[in-house]
Amino acid sequence: xxxxxxxxxxxxxxxxxxxxxxxxxxxxxxxxxxxxxxxxxxxxxxxxxxxxxxxxxxxxxxxxxxxxxxxxxxxxxxxxxxxxxxxxxxxxxxxxxxxxxxxxxxxxxxxxxxxxxxxxxxxxxxxxxxxxxxxxxxxxxxxxxxxxxxxxxxxxxxxxxxxxxxxxxxxxxxxxxxxxxxxxxxx
Numbered sequence: 001x002x003x004x005x006x007x008x009x010x011x012x013x014x015x016x017x018x019x020x021x022x023x024x025x026x027x028x029x030x031x032x033x034x035x036x037x038x039x040x041x042x043x044x045x046x047x048x049x050x051x052x053x054x055x056x057x058x059x060x061x062x063x064x065x066x067x068x069x070x071x072x073x074x075x076x077x078x079x080x081x082x083x084x085x086x087x088x089x090x091x092x093x094x095x096x097x098x099x100x101x102x103x104x105x106x107x108x109x110x111x112x113x114x115x116x117x118x119x120x121x122x123x124x125x126x127x128x129x130x131x132x133x134x135x136x137x138x139x140x141x142x143x144x145x146x147x148x149x150x151x152x153x154x155x156x157x158x159x160x161x162x163x164x165x166x167x168x169x170x171x172x173x174x175x176x177x178x179x180x181x182x183x184x185x186x187x
Contacts, residue, residue: 004145005158012138012162016131016169023127023173027180030116030123035062035105039092040070045084047077054084063102070094070101108184116184124177128170135166 028038037060044051045058054060058072058081070085072078078096085094085101092103108116139159146155 002154005142005150005154008138008141008145009158009161009165012134013165015134016165019127019130019134020169020172020176022130023123023176026123026126027120027176030120030180030184034065035068035103037062037068039090040068040085040088043084043088043090045077046080054081057081066105066107068092068103068105070103071099072101075099113184117181120177120180120184124173127173131166131169131173135162138162 025041028036029041037055040054040060043054045054046052047057054070057074057077058070060068060070063069070081072081078098078101082094082096082101085092085103092105094101094103139162142150142155142158142162146152
């Protein structure tokens, strides 16, 4: 029976780590004053009729703290890439010079910074909900094992361990959010 219990605990831990990894990826996409190629992750370009990630049809790089360049591998991809960036609604206007696309990030206003912090907090809340859902599923599995003959003490210990793991990951989410907020709000 303890083998099934340790499997539940390992699965719970692994799922919560995935929720944290997803949060980290989402926070990377939110710009914090300086340009980063990850800001363009998730933008899909129409590449000969199929939606393809931008970083698979062009070289994306940050030239300096406020400039991102996109160098397509095929010259005829300039227009579709520019259209995809405009349609992605990331708040940056691309400038196409016929060879390369440049994007200049405007300096952030106080209002924009607060808006980005709100967006970060929203992502953090999604991560916390995901972690709590993972906890709920694990506790349901433990209760099912208890009905199938697991001792009450072992079930209570497993539920406590699950709650401790949940608390640890919620604290990690808060830590990530605090770091990102500090990064965004620093001028």
